[in-house]
Amino acid sequence: MDNENTPSTAARRQFFADTARMACGVGLLGLGVGLYARHARALPPAAIRPPGALAEADFSAACIRCGMCVRDCPFNILHLAKPEEPLSTGTPYFVARQLPCEMCEDIPCVKACPTGALDHSLKDINKAKMGLAVLVDHETCLNFLGLRCDICYRVCPVIDKAITLDPQTNTRTGKHTLFIPVVHSDQCTGCGKCEKACPTEVASIKVFPLTMAKGQLSAHYRLGWVEKEKAGGSLVAPDAAHQYNMPEGMKYEHGKGLSPMPVQPPGVSAAPAPAPAPANGLPKALQGNKL
Amino acid sequence: MSANSKQLLQPGAEAVITKGWLGAHRWLILRRSSQIGILLLFLVGPWFGWWIVKGNLSFSHTLNILPLTDPYIILQSLLAGHVSDKMALTGVLIVTVFYLLVGGRSFCSWVCPVNLLTDAAYWLRVRLGIKGSAHISRQTRYWILGMTLVAAAVTGSIVWEMVNPVSMMHRGLFFGFGLAWAVLLAVWLFDLFVMRHGWCGHLCPVGAFYSLIGKWSLTRIRLPLRTACNDCMDCFAVCPEPQVIRPALKAIGGTPPLILEANCTNCGRCIDVCSKDVFVFGTRFNHSVATVAGVSQVTPK
Ligand code: SF4
Ligand code: SF4
Ligand code: SF4
Ligand code: SF4
Numbered sequence: 001m002d003n004e005n006t007p008s009t010a011a012r013r014q015f016f017a018d019t020a021r022m023a024c025g026v027g028l029l030g031l032g033v034g035l036y037a038r039h040a041r042a043l044p045p046a047a048i049r050p051p052g053a054l055a056e057a058d059f060s061a062a063c064i065r066c067g068m069c070v071r072d073c074p075f076n077i078l079h080l081a082k083p084e085e086p087l088s089t090g091t092p093y094f095v096a097r098q099l100p101c102e103m104c105e106d107i108p109c110v111k112a113c114p115t116g117a118l119d120h121s122l123k124d125i126n127k128a129k130m131g132l133a134v135l136v137d138h139e140t141c142l143n144f145l146g147l148r149c150d151i152c153y154r155v156c157p158v159i160d161k162a163i164t165l166d167p168q169t170n171t172r173t174g175k176h177t178l179f180i181p182v183v184h185s186d187q188c189t190g191c192g193k194c195e196k197a198c199p200t201e202v203a204s205i206k207v208f209p210l211t212m213a214k215g216q217l218s219a220h221y222r223l224g225w226v227e228k229e230k231a232g233g234s235l236v237a238p239d240a241a242h243q244y245n246m247p248e249g250m251k252y253e254h255g256k257g258l259s260p261m262p263v264q265p266p267g268v269s270a271a272p273a274p275a276p277a278p279a280n281g282l283p284k285a286l287q288g289n290k291l
Numbered sequence: 292m293s294a295n296s297k298q299l300l301q302p303g304a305e306a307v308i309t310k311g312w313l314g315a316h317r318w319l320i321l322r323r324s325s326q327i328g329i330l331l332l333f334l335v336g337p338w339f340g341w342w343i344v345k346g347n348l349s350f351s352h353t354l355n356i357l358p359l360t361d362p363y364i365i366l367q368s369l370l371a372g373h374v375s376d377k378m379a380l381t382g383v384l385i386v387t388v389f390y391l392l393v394g395g396r397s398f399c400s401w402v403c404p405v406n407l408l409t410d411a412a413y414w415l416r417v418r419l420g421i422k423g424s425a426h427i428s429r430q431t432r433y434w435i436l437g438m439t440l441v442a443a444a445v446t447g448s449i450v451w452e453m454v455n456p457v458s459m460m461h462r463g464l465f466f467g468f469g470l471a472w473a474v475l476l477a478v479w480l481f482d483l484f485v486m487r488h489g490w491c492g493h494l495c496p497v498g499a500f501y502s503l504i505g506k507w508s509l510t511r512i513r514l515p516l517r518t519a520c521n522d523c524m525d526c527f528a529v530c531p532e533p534q535v536i537r538p539a540l541k542a543i544g545g546t547p548p549l550i551l552e553a554n555c556t557n558c559g560r561c562i563d564v565c566s567k568d569v570f571v572f573g574t575r576f577n578h579s580v581a582t583v584a585g586v587s588q589v590t591p592k
Pocket of ligand 4: 398399400403404405406409457490491492495496497498499
């Protein structure tokens with residue numbers, strides 16, 4: 001085995017050993033960085049990307065962390081993530097409760113982006129989808145409690161479209177109306193002005209990244225009433241006229257409930273004259289419009 | 292202290308005697324001015340609202356006309372699956388052409404902020420007399436460079452930017468450090484205690500990337516007076532990549548009097564410390580040598 005000890009063999013062996021060591025070390029480093037990066041793939045709930053940001057997976061490939069968007073935002077709402085923050089280091093975001101997006105008409109942040117991480121095809125700020133507002137706490141929202149706060153509704157730049165106030169009966173008082181703020185995802189830009197303005201100690205309405213805030217129906221779901229409207233009529237079978245088995249002399253109308261039949265001229269029918277039939281004399285199930 | 296050990300501690304002492312202090316620190320002073328000046332250009336924006344330059348080393352916009360983009364990060368972005376807009380790509384073109392002219396790793400010695408840090412670590416290392424140094428091949432940086440590119444392609448995101456100390460330092464200075472200082476401290480301590488020229492000379496993939504541009508770059512260190520070398524070894528002592536000097540200085544394998552090695556950072560420190568004026572800046576096409584008397588001639592090919 002003299003051969004093994006010649007300098008060239010030893011050197012070659014050393015070379016392979018060194019290379020293997022280096023490859024392993026660098027491979028491990030790569031694995032570490034990769035795993036660390038995986039953590040930051042989903043946005044944390046409070047971090048909202050600037051307008052026009054590509055979907056998160058594409059954004060993390062496109063944004064080069066230059067901060068041009070941060071610089072050109074006239075309201076200074078944007079930050080670049082620090083290494084300890086739970087999103088990709090150096091990428092831009094804002095926290096709505098601190099400073100929401102003012103929805104500049106000329107969208108300077110998007111214009112400043114050199115890479116297209118903020119999509120330049122966004123020309124109308126009202127079409128932005130930075131996130132989606134969600135009325136997170138029905139127990140603390142003042143409107144849910146019966147007050148007329150309405151602040152989120154009123155500060156919304158897309159007023160009366162992104163948030164509407166839907167009247168509902170206040171069953172607690174029995175005589176008032178609740179004006180329930182309802183967010184409409186097709187109109188909400190995710191600017192976060194509602195979250196910023198909500199007067200409860202912790203905001204009752206919050207903006208979340210879209211992936212977090214938006215539900216999705218299964219693909220095979222069809223909304224019967226939508227389909228029916230599209231088709232201009234029932235899709236299954238023509239609606240059959242309802243047949244009711246009524247007490248004699250009574251008729252039933254949808255919405256009205258039971259009522260006596262119009263009185264027939266005497267002698268035409270052998271039926272006994274219908275009783276005036278007070279509503280509460282009837283079985284409960286037949287009352288009102290519950291049928 | 293014997294003259295010999297004094298010289299070991301202070302390479303360039305002889306040059307100071309022959310050329311004066313200023314003459315023996317010319318390029319060092321210019322280089323520091325460039326590094327600090329560039330930082331100041333970026334800083335006067337956030338400090339005083341004078342927006343001469345916006346952005347950072349990944350992309351910057353000077354006076355709203357000159358876009359400059361880091362080609363390395365755009366390459367990662369491309370591998371991750373995104374084709375950048377024209378603005379960023381224009382910046383890549385300008386930067387690439389610039390470094391093809393001035394030397395790829397000129398970025399390291401003239402622009403990169405981490406170099407100030409690692410140079411400081413080296414300076415202190417010498418003053419503290421720290422001798423031991425871990426051994427990792429200088430090729431490791433190319434492995435790391437490869438790893439960052441593969442990682443970008445595999446994960447579909449620019450993962451290296453999550454930990455890259457170079458952009459972390461630059462970004463941190465203008466946009467807030469957060470815990471980035473810990474990463475930079477780690478790099479500094481590594482260079483100080485663990486490994487001589489550890490980060491910049493062995494590991495940094497940014498430097499490795501720019502060295503690839505440097506393979507073809509125009510501006511090079513020339514050694515027209517290499518025959519005048521008296522083997523004082525001062526250039527080897529100050530060079531952050533001493534392996535690049537030997538072939539050109541000793542004409543190994545018929546190397547012309549030019550430092551053609553891609554990892555020369557064009558810092559010019561060898562020019563400063565050489566008392567025999569062996570080194571000058573020149574172009575890669577200039578093979579001429581001078582005799583001690585100063586008569587130029589071209590080496591036969
Ligand atoms: S739209 Fe205006 S306020 Fe909103 S992030 Fe962009 S620049 Fe800032
Ligand atoms: S301007 Fe574009 S590339 Fe630069 S940080 Fe903002 S989103 Fe990222
Ligand atoms: S601002 Fe807040 S409390 Fe007021 S209605 Fe909106 S969600 Fe409710
Ligand atoms: S090797 Fe890396 S850290 Fe060092 S000066 Fe070059 S780019 Fe900067």
